[in-house]
Amino acid sequence: MNIYVHEFKSISRSVVTWSIAIFVVMLLFMSVFSSFAADAEMLNEMMTQFPEELLAAFGMTGLDLSQVLGYFTLVILFVQVMVAVQAANYGFGLVSIEERELTADFLLTRPVGRPKILTSKLLAALTGLAITNVLVWITTFVLLPIFSDGRPYDSGILALLLLTVTFIQLFFLTVALIISLFMRKIRSVTPFSMALVFGLYVLSAFSSMLGEMPLEDITPFKHFDGGYIVANGAYDSPLIFISFALIVISVIGSYFLYARRDIHSV
16 A cells, blocks of 8 residues: 555544644634623733733733734644644654554565655655644634624734644654654653653743743744734744754654664564
């Protein structure tokens, strides 16, 4: 069977599950926006009572939650975390599944080179992530007009916020993949995915709480901070270049390591 087709079929159920979960989360958050906006003055006053460090940890510094994009910044943060876990799951499982299920000998004895095998696996994972990504865009453009109560918002900034989902997916897919190639065997991808995603999220939170720190240079949650995007109408260019560099290095490094990996089989 074609490797790409086989790999995509193996994650298809996961794609459906994650897509439904993200849709439900977005629906729940957006459906209560009108309640937030109705009590805008009280809400903004309440926000001033929270410690600045706490607001910074959740990327809420300077946000007006009574505005569509201000509120959507919170929504996109939860979406980022969810797609990050999904992408990390695929990245950690991309190569390790053969060793875990002892099917590597069958795959590697086929007349197909390792670079083509890895490319097929990556394309399958990217297809699954793209489906989830498209759902996020469709959900946003369907639900925002319904629940925004006619309030105006900048569609350009909204597009920038939605594009962060793609960058987050690519970052965690590729970084998880190269990390998995440094490990001998991964019995379950979930603990590694959760540790990677929430570890980097915590770094982002502490970086925001404690001010300018080198920690923010390695976490994409800081590179693609929704609050910064809404406030400035653009990405923080120096930081996103770090994400792009890590993605490229991870992809190149993964091909190099996979070609030389001593893969255990039956």
